[in-house]
Amino acid sequence: MPIFRSHILVCGGTGCSSSGSQDVQKVLRDEIAKRNLDKEILVVQTGCHGMCEMGPIVVVYPEGTFYCRVQASDVPELVGEHIVKGRPVQRLLYSVPEDASRVPFYKDIPFYGKQHRIALKNCGYINPDNIEEYIARGGYEGLGKALTSMTSAQVIDEVKASGLRGRGGGGFPTGLKWSFAAKSPGPKKYVICNADEGDPGAFMDRSLIEGDPHAIIEGMMIGAYAIGADEGYVYCRAEYPLAIERLKTAIAQAEEFGLMGTDVLGTGFNFTLHIKEGAGAFVCGEETALMGSIEGRRGMPMPRPPFPAVHGLWGKPTNINNVETWANVAQIIVNGGAWYASMGTEKSKGTKVFALTGKVKHTGLVEVPMGITLREIIFDIGGGILNDRKFKAVQIGGPSGGCLTEEHLDLPVSYESLTGAGAIMGSGGMVVMDEDNCMVDVAKFFLEFTQRESCGKCVPCREGTKHMLLLLEKITSGRGTMEDISTLEQLAEMVREMSLCGLGQTAPNPVITTLRYFRDEYEAHIRDKRCPSHACTALLRYEIDPETCKRCGLCAKNCPVSCISGSRQEPYRIDQEKCIRCGTCFQKCPFGAIGKN
Amino acid sequence: MTNKIRTLDDLRRIREASTDLTSARSKGRASIVVGMGTCGIAAGAREVMTAALQELEKRNIHDVSVTTTGCIGMCQQEPLVDVIAPGMGRITYGLVTPEDMAAIVAEHIVNGHIVERLVIGRAD
Amino acid sequence: MSFSAQEMVEKTRKIVAPWKEKKGGLIPILQEVQKELGYISTEAMETISKELKIPKSEIYGVATFYAQFHLKPRGRHVVRVCRGTACHVRGSLAVLEKVKEITGIQENETTDDLRFTIEPVACLGACGLAPVMMVDSQTFGRLVPGKVQGILDTFR
Numbered sequence: 001m002p003i004f005r006s007h008i009l010v011c012g013g014t015g016c017s018s019s020g021s022q023d024v025q026k027v028l029r030d031e032i033a034k035r036n037l038d039k040e041i042l043v044v045q046t047g048c049h050g051m052c053e054m055g056p057i058v059v060v061y062p063e064g065t066f067y068c069r070v071q072a073s074d075v076p077e078l079v080g081e082h083i084v085k086g087r088p089v090q091r092l093l094y095s096v097p098e099d100a101s102r103v104p105f106y107k108d109i110p111f112y113g114k115q116h117r118i119a120l121k122n123c124g125y126i127n128p129d130n131i132e133e134y135i136a137r138g139g140y141e142g143l144g145k146a147l148t149s150m151t152s153a154q155v156i157d158e159v160k161a162s163g164l165r166g167r168g169g170g171g172f173p174t175g176l177k178w179s180f181a182a183k184s185p186g187p188k189k190y191v192i193c194n195a196d197e198g199d200p201g202a203f204m205d206r207s208l209i210e211g212d213p214h215a216i217i218e219g220m221m222i223g224a225y226a227i228g229a230d231e232g233y234v235y236c237r238a239e240y241p242l243a244i245e246r247l248k249t250a251i252a253q254a255e256e257f258g259l260m261g262t263d264v265l266g267t268g269f270n271f272t273l274h275i276k277e278g279a280g281a282f283v284c285g286e287e288t289a290l291m292g293s294i295e296g297r298r299g300m301p302m303p304r305p306p307f308p309a310v311h312g313l314w315g316k317p318t319n320i321n322n323v324e325t326w327a328n329v330a331q332i333i334v335n336g337g338a339w340y341a342s343m344g345t346e347k348s349k350g351t352k353v354f355a356l357t358g359k360v361k362h363t364g365l366v367e368v369p370m371g372i373t374l375r376e377i378i379f380d381i382g383g384g385i386l387n388d389r390k391f392k393a394v395q396i397g398g399p400s401g402g403c404l405t406e407e408h409l410d411l412p413v414s415y416e417s418l419t420g421a422g423a424i425m426g427s428g429g430m431v432v433m434d435e436d437n438c439m440v441d442v443a444k445f446f447l448e449f450t451q452r453e454s455c456g457k458c459v460p461c462r463e464g465t466k467h468m469l470l471l472l473e474k475i476t477s478g479r480g481t482m483e484d485i486s487t488l489e490q491l492a493e494m495v496r497e498m499s500l501c502g503l504g505q506t507a508p509n510p511v512i513t514t515l516r517y518f519r520d521e522y523e524a525h526i527r528d529k530r531c532p533s534h535a536c537t538a539l540l541r542y543e544i545d546p547e548t549c550k551r552c553g554l555c556a557k558n559c560p561v562s563c564i565s566g567s568r569q570e571p572y573r574i575d576q577e578k579c580i581r582c583g584t585c586f587q588k589c590p591f592g593a594i595g596k597n
Numbered sequence: 598m599t600n601k602i603r604t605l606d607d608l609r610r611i612r613e614a615s616t617d618l619t620s621a622r623s624k625g626r627a628s629i630v631v632g633m634g635t636c637g638i639a640a641g642a643r644e645v646m647t648a649a650l651q652e653l654e655k656r657n658i659h660d661v662s663v664t665t666t667g668c669i670g671m672c673q674q675e676p677l678v679d680v681i682a683p684g685m686g687r688i689t690y691g692l693v694t695p696e697d698m699a700a701i702v703a704e705h706i707v708n709g710h711i712v713e714r715l716v717i718g719r720a721d
Numbered sequence: 722m723s724f725s726a727q728e729m730v731e732k733t734r735k736i737v738a739p740w741k742e743k744k745g746g747l748i749p750i751l752q753e754v755q756k757e758l759g760y761i762s763t764e765a766m767e768t769i770s771k772e773l774k775i776p777k778s779e780i781y782g783v784a785t786f787y788a789q790f791h792l793k794p795r796g797r798h799v800v801r802v803c804r805g806t807a808c809h810v811r812g813s814l815a816v817l818e819k820v821k822e823i824t825g826i827q828e829n830e831t832t833d834d835l836r837f838t839i840e841p842v843a844c845l846g847a848c849g850l851a852p853v854m855m856v857d858s859q860t861f862g863r864l865v866p867g868k869v870q871g872i873l874d875t876f877r
Binding site: 014015017018019050051052053055197198199200201202203206237238239240241276277278279280281282293294295296297298299314355357358359363364365395398429431433437442445446449452453455 | 744745746747748749751752782783786787788789790804805806807808809810811841842843844845846847848849850851853858859860861862863
Binding site for chain 2: 006137144257259
């Protein structure tokens with residue numbers, strides 16, 4: 001095998017691809033070939049680095065130089081300067097927002113500094129389409145160890161000792177879950193990977209599958225061995241075509257290498273794995289609904305018990321875990337449960353991947369030890385609020401989660417602490433909001449989502465969320481009454497108590513937490529007919545300050561409903577009756593004479 | 598070549614054979630830095646770099662990184678090569694030919710003896 | 722893409738054939754039919770019902786349950802503006818409004834010349850680049866309303 005003196009890693013994740021990384025990769029390969037460097041420089045396509053905002057990302061090894069927002073037109077300079085002459089291209093290096101200093105190396109970037117990567121260990125480092133790179137990094141050692149030197153009970157004990165809990169949201173202890181399915185009698189059992197990542201604002205499962213598919217497969221096989229299953233399904237959203245493609249390649253390679261199929265590693269263990277594409281229904285993330293969907297039915301939740309561990313897919317004992325949960329399993333087996341349990345808090349062990357998005361400087365995936373504070377995540381890793389505006393709230397856990405405020409910033413993150421504050425760990429979506437975001441609007445946004453995604457099977461969820469949404473629409477359009485707030489609270493309680501599945505039970509959380517922490521904003525909408533964040537269009541008023549107005553007429557010319565009048569002599573004014581509050585005049589005025597209130 | 602893995606030993610063998618795939622992504626135990634400014638290239642640094650890679654390949658050494666650097670200002674001594682190995686600091690060799698490069702790999706990297714006749718600078 | 726009723730029946734039959742003796746085929750069949758025909762036609766549903774011996778009502782139920790399936794023909798290009806949380810707080814509504822303004826249609830509608838269909842989507846999972854939209858299988862990130870026209874122009 002020839003020695004390549006340098007490897008150039010180009011991110012091929014969904015984020016970087018949409019910023020043009022495929023073009024970069026193509027031009028890079030051409031440039032390398034043109035300069036006859038193709039015998040000494042290897043171009044590798046990797047999965048997601050998590051820092052999608054800065055994409056397309058290119059990392060040059062052995063130095064580990066980290067380049068951001070690389071475009072195809074930058075490639076000749078990158079090759080000519082860095083690869084040939086060894087001079088890093090300064091202008092493409094990561095720039096620290098605080099002082100605009102350039103950081104050349106991956107390991108020194110603050111975004112990665114506080115992270116501790118276990119699940120994301122290989123993401124962005126290996127080529128996900130090459131099983132040998134995974135094996136080179138210790139891949140399938142966990143499976144080998146489990147199959148050749150551990151009984152299935154020992155595997156379960158190890159996972160129990162690690163303290164690993166369901167990373168999809170529930171937080172149920174994984175080892176305990178496995179032991180239920182293991183105890184269920186029967187020759188036929190299934191394992192399922194829940195990759196129906198539907199929470200808006202979460203994308204760690206997509207990145208994990210795209211960046212390191214074999215880690216998921218290995219985890220599932222270890223789980224299958226532990227509970228006595230020989231068949232598995234990955235249920236993946238159809239909106240993630242690249243993840244499905246990578247998974248298909250990975251399964252084919254594992255089969256080709258004899259790591260999947262019959263008599264794996266000569267131990268008599270058999271396993272086959274199928275991929276099922278979801279068809280677009282949020283509720284299918286619920287495990288009983290998911291199994292219904294695999295069976296070809298409408299994905300509607302079933303009352304539990306019976307639990308899937310007893311009566312699951314096609315009526316057989318089944319164990320379902322989320323992508324991130326499976327991704328941790330192999331390393332727990334290799335390094336031991338105690339190693340994993342040494343990280344985190346008393347009840348929440350190990351690390352968790354969060355999707356940090358919204359109004360922060362660095363958005364992306366971050367994997368941190370449990371127990372880290374929100375402040376560290378948002379301000380140290382995320383670099384603080386975009387445009388240095390004021391932090392207002394962080395929404396954690398997606399549509400089932402809640403909004404936390406400044407007073408929670410020093411809260412150590414764990415399943416218990418988040419639930420205690422009114423949010424949930426959920427799948428780990430963290431959407432940061434600044435003072436321009438209206439909390440009533442945010443609550444309405446989530447209700448629109450859950451209402452649309454309610455499967456309609458049980459009345460409290462179907463009707464309750466609908467009426468909560470109507471009330472929120474009434475309030476944000478300025479027609480609300482104080483009584484609506486108490487009605488909203490009653491409904492929220494009812495929907496939470498009475499709904500059949502997790503979707504309904506948690507749907508009121510965004511409303512409950514915003515009412516708890518931002519009640520004054522609700523009241524401002526109702527009492528003063530005012531949206532303090534200027535976000536609810538129906539309550540906005542655009543006004544032209546006659547003093548500042550230079551009478552240029554740009555506003556009147558651009559107004560789509562011709563509601564602005566005036567002339568060279570007369571300052572312009574807006575007819576509030578006709579104004580549709582589109583904000584065009586506000587954007588067009590070159591003198592800042594138009595105020596938003 | 599069949600890659601069928603039938604036992605744990607097979608897996609370990611593939612792992613061993615695959616380490617080269619990602620070894621270039623770590624610094625390695627030692628590194629060779631070739632000056633590749635305009636003057637370096639004009640003086641033949643490209644051929645020196647190729648010689649370094651070929652020698653490493655011939656000797657099946659996979660944990661030594663080879664990188665390039667820009668002009669360091671001693672153009673009359675080009676091609677310049679720095680070798681950084683544990684316990685021996687950073688040694689700068691000057692006027693290196695492809696044949697010298699092979700000797701540097703053999704002596705300095707493999708045997709741990711600095712090739713004194715070519716040394717023009719030392720640093721820790 | 723338009724097919725006669727007879728062609729739709731034949732194409733659907735071919736898709737159903739390998740699933741006749743297997744379980745769990747309905748959703749993959751519908752996915753395949755939609756890929757082939759562009760939408761789930763009445764003829765296709767009737768054929769699946771006959772071939773798999775399951776009631777039409779059940780197929781209709783499944784086809785209407787999932788957002789992915791369409792019972793009407795769609796445009797040549799499908800535009801999805803992400804309405805996820807991260808995109809919402811970074812202004813995706815204004816992007817969606819711009820798409821509606823340019824195409825002159827609402828969500829779930831198709832332009833008369835069958836060029837565009839706008840489909841709602843909860844989250845495209847590219848939150849780091851918010852706001853995001855997808856035209857067919859291409860994702861565009863870091864959008865502002867002003868960029869929309871230029872992007873749509875490239876899809877004829």
